[in-house]
Amino acid sequence: MVIRLKGAMTNEVYQIKWPTNKERSRKVLVRIYGEGVDVFFDREMEIRTFEFMSKQGQGPRLLGRFSNGRIEEFIRARTLSACDLRDPDISRLIASKLKEFHDLDMPGPKTPMVWDRLHNWLSAAKSMCTVEEAQALRLDAMGKEIETLHKCLAADQRVAFCHNDLQYGNIMIDEDTRSITIIDYEYACYNPFMFDIANHFCEMAADYHTETPHVLEYTKYPGLDERRRFLHVYLTSSSGNQPNYLEIDKLLEEVEKYTLASHLLWGLWGVISEHVNEIDFDYMEYAKQRFQEYWLQKPKILGSIELKDSSILTK
Template identity: 25%
Template sequence: MSSPLSDDHLDELLEQLPVLAGRARTLEDLSGGLTNRNVKITTADGTYVARCVDTTRNLLEIDRDCEHANSVAAHRAGVGAPVLDYRPDLGVLLLGYLEGKTLCNSDFGRPGVLAKAARAVRALHEGPRFVNQFDMFERQPAYLATCARHGFPIPAEYHAHADAFAEARRALAGGDSPLVPCNNDLLAGNFIEDGDHIHLIDYEYSGNNDPCFELGNIWSECGLSLEQLDELVTAYCGRPRPQMTARAHLQGIVAKYGWTLWGCIQSGSSALDFDFWDWAMERFEAAVAEFRSPAYHRLLDQVAADDGRG
C-alpha cells in the first residue's frame, strides 16, 4: 500500500513553490481527500490549497496533466478555484483557497441550493472545453482489469450484473447528448457555497462527457431523491425535462456500478484510514437494487425512446 505524505516531506515540497518559498506558513489538513492530501496553507500574503499526490503509482488512472488543464478551464468558466502553480514532478497542484461553506448531503434539502448547484454545473458545462474525455463505460472495464491484475477483491455478485450494465450502455447510446466539460465527481464536498454562488472543486476525474452523467452522479453521490433529481434537471434546463431526468437517473445507476470498482481498488491499495470496502458495497448494493427493480427495464425503454425533445 502507498504511504501517506508526512508533514516534513510536505513542507519540503511546498518550499519548492515560488509563491511559498521562504514564507512563514501554517498548514491545516482539509477533509474529504480520498486519493490525495489536501492542505490549506495560510501565509501573510494569501491563503492556498495544495493538492498533493503520491507520484509513484496510479492505479486509478488519474491523468494529472488533464486535471491541471481542466482546473484552469473550470476557473475560466467561473466555478473553479484559481490555479497558481503545477509541479507534476512534486505531485503538487497549488490552488487559491475558496471561502465558503463546504456542502454535505443534507444541504441539498435547503431551499435554493439545488438551483444554485444547477447554475454552477451549467456554467461549467458551457465553459471552455476540457482536454480529455471521460466515459464510465470505458473506465469500468479498466478498473475491473486493475482489480484482476492486482488481486483486489470485488463484490461476489459483481459480474452477475454485467448484462444490466450493458443494457444501460445500449439505451444511453441512442441519445444525442453533446459532450460537455464535466467534473464527473460532484459529491457534496466538492460544492463550495459562497452566498448565491457555488464553486465546484476537484477535477481528478474531469473530462468531456454526457451532461446527464454529471447530473446523475450528483443524484447518486449526494443522496438525492428522484424528486430532487428532477428538480435539479429542471433548474439546469430552465424547464421540466422528464426524458433528461430519466437519462440522468440511468447514468446515476451506471455511476454507482462503475465507482464500486474504484472503491475496491482503494480498499486494496490505499493506506488511508477509511473503509473503502464499505464505501464500495454501499454503491454496489444501491446499483443492484436498481438493476433488480421492475422499474429498471421501463427506465431503459424510456431512455432508449428519447428523441431529444423530452
C-alpha cells in the same frame, strides 16, 4: 499553521495559513496526491483542465506544482456540507452552475469517457482482487452489466464537459454573493450530461464528515419533486425557456438510468482504492454498498427496457 481538511478520499488536502501583518493572513491549499491513484485519471490532463477552468473564472488559480502535489489558490468561500445539498435554494444554485459548467467548451476530444472508464476500472479491479474477493463482489458479471447499460443508453448520448464527482465537498458557496464554485477536476471529462446529474443525486446519500464516512444512507436520495425541481432549474438556467412536465420527466428517466452507471463506477473506484490508497477510509465497504444499490435498483430502473434490449446483446 497547517490544517488537514477532512473529507478528501483521493488526495490529502491541507490549508496552509500564515500571518502577513498583525491584521491579515494569507492562505493557500496544498494537495498531496494519493498513492497509486493515477490509475483513475491522467494528472497532466487534470492540470490542463485546472488551468482552463481558472482562465474561464470558474475555479481557483494554480500557484505551484511539485512532484507529488500542487499548491492552489484558497477560495474565500465555504465548502458545502452534506445537508446543504438538500437545501432547495442551494440546490437551485448548483443546478444553474452545473448547466454553466456543462456549456464550457473544454478543448480536446468530445467523446464520452464513462464506458471506457468503466471497462478500464473493472480490468484494474480484477487484477488487484483475490479470487475470493472478485467472487464476493461479482466482478465477473460486471462486464456484461456495463454492456447492458451502454446498449440501453446508446440512443441518448448528449455529451457535455462533465465534472463527474459532484459531491458536496467539491462545491463551494460565497455566502455574500451566493455564487457557487465547482472545484477539483481529477475526474472531469466529456460524458453524457445526464451522468453528471445522476452522480450528483447519488452523492446526496453520503456524508463524508461523520465517524463512519463510508456509510451511505440511500433514504436521503432526493425525492421525485426534488429531482424535478433540479432539472427544471437546469433546463431553464441558460435558455430561459420553460420546459413542460413531459420534457422534465423524459430527462429524469434518462438520469435515473445513469445512476446505475454511477453505482458501478464508484463501486469499482472503491475496490481499486482499497488496494492502492492509504487514506483512512473503508473503501471496500463503500464499494459493497454501491454495488448493492446497483443490484437493488437495476430491476426497478431498467425493468422491461433490459429485456427489450437483450436481443441487441445477442446479435
